[in-house]
């Protein structure tokens with residue numbers, strides 16, 4: 001099926017795409033002639049449109065086998081089963097971050113740690129997943145407060161995998177503060193990748209992320225350096241949570257990441273989950289404000305790349321991989337069928353299993369519709385739970401109202417948990433959805449930049465999409481094998 005979406009307010013530049021992810025940016029007359037089926041073979045875009053299977057509006061069933069294979073490659077994740085398994089080993093944390101109020105418990109609170117029984121059951125559920133690639137990610141709260149349990153789960157998973165022989169990896173999201181040198185050596189020896197939060201320079205970071213000694217930034221940086229010394233430079237990545245204050249100065253935030261030696265930054269708007277309404281008023285913002293910030297940030301990062309400094313914006317890379325390559329990025333939060341439950345499972349400290357971390361956070365605020373059941377139940381029962389059946393209605397973007405006619409849909413995804421949480425049902429309303437506004441705006445920005453065909457921008461975008469250095473490109477838009 002072909003779909004069209006305007007890329008400018010006047011409708012003079014139009015994106016035409018098909019189910020296979022082939023696309024062309026056309027001027028209005030060429031677009032109209034293409035849809036009407038009367039574009040002349042001598043037209044300069046004719047061969048291009050023919051090569052991209054955009055001259056005809058064929059259903060997938062009538063496509064050539066090679067085209068069906070390309071579609072299968074793009075959607076290969078759909079048959080894999082959950083590969084990301086998040087273990088919330090404790091809800092306790094010594095930080096009281098403004099944007100994480102409902103997702104933590106006080107550091108000395110009782111009854112917020114995962115029991116050894118639930119941890120062992122969760123490992124069994126992980127290995128019941130049909131996926132050949134399994135990642136166990138430790139989250140909290142602050143998972144380092146229960147590093148003993150992390151060690152136990154790693155041991156159980158490795159023992160289980162000696163028979164299962166899957167590609168098993170580990171990661172942990174942590175402030176890093178509580179990890180001892182011995183813990184870091186364990187992470188190094190078991191390839192546990194670490195990810196931490198750095199919201200910007202000390203004033204920004206400490207303003208949002210108060211810890212008891214009011215020195216969260218300094219402790220994070222000291223722990224980061226210690227972890228890098230023990231585990232290697234690339235073993236730790238960082239992610240900012242963007243509050244209203246951070247949006248004011250994109251260069252300052254990006255420069256901070258450069259100063260710390262990170263090769264990339266992942267710019268995402270603050271999540272609508274997990275914090276109280278009055279806090280949202282203080283630190284939140286409209287999606288339009290984020291998009292203005294994002295374009296400024298992207299322009300600055302493109303300038304850096306043009307001047308010879310490779311630096312990546314991770315979300316643009318994910319979207320460009322969907323646009324420019326036949327492959328999916330693997331990012332579970334932007335795919336169709338949605339990643340909720342089908343790509344990721346969350347094992348909460350209390351034994352409840354959720355299809356996404358956002359669903360777990362919604363449950364913490366009292367919205368228990370997302371629980372798939374208790375971790376002691378078999379994988380098949382969890383996957384066929386009423387929660388999964390309910391979310392399925394909003395899990396396939398290609399058939400959702402609004403998405404079904406949107407030319408961005410081959411590159412976009414469905415987020416039934418977001419729409420159920422914010423709009424009340426998993427299908428949602430694209431007209432008023434911030435998820436849709438964000439993606440429509442980012443795709444419009446990226447497709448316009450691709451159509452502008454600035455050689456430096458094309459080099460950078462191609463390098464990001466194919467995960468190659470710019471030096472590995474023959475010329476913009478082409479990758480050297």
Ligand code: SF4
Pocket residue numbers: 397402403404406407408409412413430435436437439440
């Ligand atoms: S969410 Fe919005 S941008 Fe994405 S496919 Fe649906 S309508 Fe298009």
